[in-house]
Amino acid sequence: MMASRMIPALWFRLIVLIGFTGFVLWESMWIFVLIGLLLIAVSGWQLWTAYKTRDEVEKQRNT
Numbered sequence: 001m002m003a004s005r006m007i008p009a010l011w012f013r014l015i016v017l018i019g020f021t022g023f024v025l026w027e028s029m030w031i032f033v034l035i036g037l038l039l040i041a042v043s044g045w046q047l048w049t050a051y052k053t054r055d056e057v058e059k060q061r062n063t
Contacts, residue, residue: 003053010050014043 021036 003050004057007047007050007054010043010047014040014047017043 024032
């Protein structure tokens with residue numbers, strides 16, 4: 001249940017991180033680009049896990 005509630009916030013965070021990473025890439029702040037890419041990867045993994053958990057919960061409710 002909590003995973004499905006977090007999906008919109010995770011999408012928002014992913015969009016903000018992409019914008020942040022693009023900006024620091026433009027400014028040539030390479031360490032922040034690496035941090036941004038790492039956070040994008042973590043957010044993507046969390047989104048994937050949230051969708052997977054939501055689908056498993058729905059599957060359990062329907063059986």
